[in-house]
Amino acid sequence: MTTATPDTFAPDLPSSLGAASRGEGKSMAVRLSDTHSFASISEKISGIVLTMPTPRWWTIAFALCSALSLVFFGAISYLFYEGVGIWGLNVPVVWAFDITNYVWWIAIAMSGTFISAALHLTRQPWGASISRFAEAMTIFALAIAGIFPIIHLGRPWFFYWLAPYPNVMSLWPQWRSPLVWDFFAILAYLLLSLMFWYLGLIPDFATLRDRARSRSAQIAYGLLALGWRGEARHWQRHRGAHLLLAGLAVPLVVSVHSVVGLDFATGNTPGWHSTIFPPFFVAGAMFSGFAMAMTIAVLLRRAFDLGDFITDRHLDNLAKLILAMGLVLAYSYVMEIFMAWYSADRYEVYTALNRMRGPYAPVYWALIVCVVVVPQALWSRRVRHAPWVLFGISIVINVGMWLERFMLIVTSQHRDFLPSAWGMFYPTIWDWATLVGSIGFFAWLLLLFVRFIPLISMTEMRELLAQQQGGS
């Protein structure tokens, strides 16, 4: 290609949004709308951070989420003051909302980096516009997930005993405990996700630095950009590094959630002691993470008018991934029941039946509806092309996934081997405050993210556009 590419601003850009992205359902490839140029990409995406006046809905949502974040930290502070007795858990149910929340959040965290890394490795161009916020989702959810194992300890101020460090107590971690593996897994995943995210952000921070008008924004983004100037040699290394980190991230994701599965599988509690747990947990994690990515994608697309970057095709592909993962998960449920029966172990069989018709049966059937039945609507093409229906389904899925973890964790403990040791778990107001507060804090972080960090990778959008222009 030798002709100069069109490089004009598209002044009527907002009016053309969405229209271009509709009717092109047939081709597998995702195309940016033809009205876009390198300049308009930078203008549109950096404009959300730099020039767009704060929308009213943002202020309201931010106030609400700030209040919920205070609830979260207030509940944790009271916990530190009073102890885990403020929660409803007690022998025999010693893991309840705390570990349910932990597994739920870490599962949501699993797919963000996975989506972005796996789609990058398989050269799926549609990953480009969802990878940035999916990675942000991972980091925020992981940061919140990491709080729960710490606060579930009786003496949370000793959490650092999990780390092997020289100490005068001759104390070493129990290396063969999955809880110690968890420590290393979360540490590795959090740091790798942060590096993966930040590496992709450096060139975008440079764009913000160069386009910012206010001195404080120039200094802040200038420091974050580390002096990035887009030199060809730097790009070469940057690209290689991005590929390597993506390649490292994919097996890491699988290992991290497998370790979470092993937290349960290594115990001999009926309903937990099963080799299916690691892959079953990985499938569940992908499922709920894809659903959360869908929730956020639909909201961002609507809020910032991003229909020409996050097209119907993106939502359609994401919906198909959710459907596929949902089927894997449904298969796991069936296998879990089958293996309980096949083991001929009376405790395993009882636990399986107790889940379906014991005191927590409503939770079991609600989760089956949320996780197995409702996602079947995604077979329909019409559903996959209705963003608000997808939004609703993705919320239902994540409610279902929370119930699933609750069911798995609580029903196994509440009736194990000896009927004399049976008991029930009922949540207290502090259990609920911690759960609801954690969701508020997650949304609070996301709200800050969309106002201060470009929520779509401008670099990758420019690459996509260059490929399109080169190929046409």
Place this chain on the structure above:
Amino acid sequence: MNASQQPYGLIAEFSSPAALLAAARSAHGAGYRRIEAYAPMPVEGLAEALEFHDHAISMLALAGGIVGGIGTFALQWFSVTVDYPLNIGGRTPAWPGLIPSTFEMTVLGAALAVFLGTLLRSGLPQLYHPVFNEPSFSAASSDRFFLCIEATDARFDLQQTRGFLEQLQPVKVSDVSA
């Protein structure tokens, strides 16, 4: 800028990645070696046009992975056999239980090496660079493409090099003060 002072180099601005790629190839073909090409995104073939190869990052990843993996395994082994021997049925704890942490730290070691290696080998963070003195360079992170020939190049001559760059049909050519 002091008029007698030697500039950092000459910089030509282009409006498309293809034009920059063609210009980089011409400049390299004309014998210039101290050339820098700037783009708002990776341009396929640009690094090759400048004859740039850096395979060190993947080697660093390997080294980081080995250090992380062997280090973590050795630490655990030392802990359960030397520093605080555990005798379980007459044996030290079986090694498979030490593998998950070893795996996680292998990946983390490799990732840290990649991340730090990429930045440090590119000389980043480096907040000041002479090309930032060119006012129009702020578009290099958005929609413009630049080719800079440094004054330290053996073939650099202010007039001749400017003439050479002009003939590549850039948007404009400017001096970059040191």
